[in-house]
Amino acid sequence: MYDLSHQNSLKLQSTAETYLEFSNTDELVEISKNYGLEQGNFCVIGEGTNSIFPISFKNIVLKAMGKDIKIINSHENILIEVSAGLEWDDLIDFCCEKNFYGLENLAGIPGTVGAAPVQNIGAYGKEVSENISKIEVFDIKQKTLKYIDNEECKFSYRDSFFKKNKHLIITSVFFSLSSIFNANLSYRDLQNKSFSSAQALINFIRKIRLKKIPDRISYPNLGSFFKNPIIGKKSFNKNPKLSKLTSLSASPDKVKLSAGEIIESLGLKGMRINGCGMSAQHALVLVCTGFCNANDIRRVEKTVKEIVFNEYQINLETEPFYL
Ligand SMILES: Cc1cc2nc3c(=O)[nH]c(=O)nc-3n(C[C@H](O)[C@H](O)[C@H](O)COP(=O)(O)OP(=O)(O)OC[C@H]3O[C@@H](n4cnc5c(N)ncnc54)[C@H](O)[C@@H]3O)c2cc1C
Incomplete structure (x- = not known):
C-alpha cells in the first residue's frame, strides 16, 4: 500500500x-x-x-516525473518544450532567467506543468492557454503518442477538453513565448503600477498571492474552490438581488461575478462542518482544519451551493477534481 x-x-x-x-x-x-x-x-x-x-x-x-526543458527556438518567437513533471513555478523562474516572457502573471501557482492545461490555469488577467502552442500526449486507448494543437484543446475559463478525455496523458507542453517583456497590467491589482523587469512583476505577484491565500501548511487548501459564475446579461438584469454584487463584462452578452463575494455576502466566510469549511481569510478557499475526507468536503460544497442557489438562483461550479 x-x-x-x-x-x-x-x-x-x-x-x-x-x-x-x-x-x-x-x-x-x-x-x-x-x-x-x-x-x-x-x-x-x-x-x-x-x-x-x-x-x-x-x-x-x-x-x-520528467522535468526536462528543451529550447526549440530561442530567438524572437521563442518555443520551448517542457516535461509534465516540472513544478510550474520552477518554469516561471527558468523563463525569467532566460528572458523568455509571457507567463509572469501566473507566478506562484502551485502544481505541475502537465496539469496546467487541464484546467487552463489562470490568474491576474492571464490564462496559460495564451502561450500554449501544442501538447504532447500519450493516448492510452490508441497506445500512441499524439500532438494536440491549441485549438483542439478547446480552452476556456478553467476548462479544456482534457477534463473529458482522461485517456490522454499529458507528457509535455510546448510554450510560445516572447523575447520582449511587455507587462500585462490588465488585472485590477496591477493597474496603475509599473514594473521595470519581469522579475519585479513576478516578485510582486508572488507577494500578493502569499498575503491573500491562506497558508497551506496551517490551512491545507486547493486555492479557489468554486469558479466565478458567468451568466447572461438578461438573467443578471432580471435578478435584483445581483445588482448589489460586483460584476464585470465577460462578453457582449455575459457578465462575470465574484464567487468569493457571493459566498461572503451570505455569511459563509469562515463556516465549518466537521473538519473543513470556507476560509475566514478568503471566502473562496475551502480549508481543512481537522480530520476530514472527501465526503466531508462534499458536504461543505453541497451546503454552500444550496445556500447560494436559494438566494441568487446561481449554480456555483466546483473548480477542483474529485479523484
Ligand atoms: C494555494 C493554491 C493556489 C492556487 N491558485 C491557482 C490560481 O491562481 N489559478 C489556477 O488556475 N489554479 C490555482 N490553483 C489550483 C492548482 O494549483 C492548479 O490547478 C494546478 O495546475 C494543479 O496542478 P497539480 O499538479 O497539483 O494537479 P493535480 O491536482 O495533481 O491534478 C489536477 C488534474 O489534472 C490531471 N492531471 C495531472 N497531471 C496530468 C497529466 N500529466 N496528464 C493528464 N492529466 C493530468 C489530474 O488527473 C487531475 O484531474 C491553486 C492551488 C492552490 C493549492
Whole structure:
C-alpha cells in the first residue's frame, strides 16, 4: 500500500495499492503495456493541488516525473518544450532567467506543468492557454503518442477538453513565448503600477498571492474552490438581488461575478462542518482544519451551493477534481 497523504494539498489521508512514476514516454508506454491501462484502470496525479483524493484509490495511480526543458527556438518567437513533471513555478523562474516572457502573471501557482492545461490555469488577467502552442500526449486507448494543437484543446475559463478525455496523458507542453517583456497590467491589482523587469512583476505577484491565500501548511487548501459564475446579461438584469454584487463584462452578452463575494455576502466566510469549511481569510478557499475526507468536503460544497442557489438562483461550479 502506498501512502499519498503527503502528495495532496488538502493533506487528506489517502492510499493507493499501485502507484507508478514515469520520467519519459518510453517508461509510460512500458507501464501501459504491463498494466493494461487501455481498460481505463488508472488515474494521473501531479502535485495534488487541485484534487480531492479518496481514502483509497481503486485505480492505479500514475505520476509524471520528467522535468526536462528543451529550447526549440530561442530567438524572437521563442518555443520551448517542457516535461509534465516540472513544478510550474520552477518554469516561471527558468523563463525569467532566460528572458523568455509571457507567463509572469501566473507566478506562484502551485502544481505541475502537465496539469496546467487541464484546467487552463489562470490568474491576474492571464490564462496559460495564451502561450500554449501544442501538447504532447500519450493516448492510452490508441497506445500512441499524439500532438494536440491549441485549438483542439478547446480552452476556456478553467476548462479544456482534457477534463473529458482522461485517456490522454499529458507528457509535455510546448510554450510560445516572447523575447520582449511587455507587462500585462490588465488585472485590477496591477493597474496603475509599473514594473521595470519581469522579475519585479513576478516578485510582486508572488507577494500578493502569499498575503491573500491562506497558508497551506496551517490551512491545507486547493486555492479557489468554486469558479466565478458567468451568466447572461438578461438573467443578471432580471435578478435584483445581483445588482448589489460586483460584476464585470465577460462578453457582449455575459457578465462575470465574484464567487468569493457571493459566498461572503451570505455569511459563509469562515463556516465549518466537521473538519473543513470556507476560509475566514478568503471566502473562496475551502480549508481543512481537522480530520476530514472527501465526503466531508462534499458536504461543505453541497451546503454552500444550496445556500447560494436559494438566494441568487446561481449554480456555483466546483473548480477542483474529485479523484
Ligand atoms: C494555494 C493554491 C493556489 C492556487 N491558485 C491557482 C490560481 O491562481 N489559478 C489556477 O488556475 N489554479 C490555482 N490553483 C489550483 C492548482 O494549483 C492548479 O490547478 C494546478 O495546475 C494543479 O496542478 P497539480 O499538479 O497539483 O494537479 P493535480 O491536482 O495533481 O491534478 C489536477 C488534474 O489534472 C490531471 N492531471 C495531472 N497531471 C496530468 C497529466 N500529466 N496528464 C493528464 N492529466 C493530468 C489530474 O488527473 C487531475 O484531474 C491553486 C492551488 C492552490 C493549492
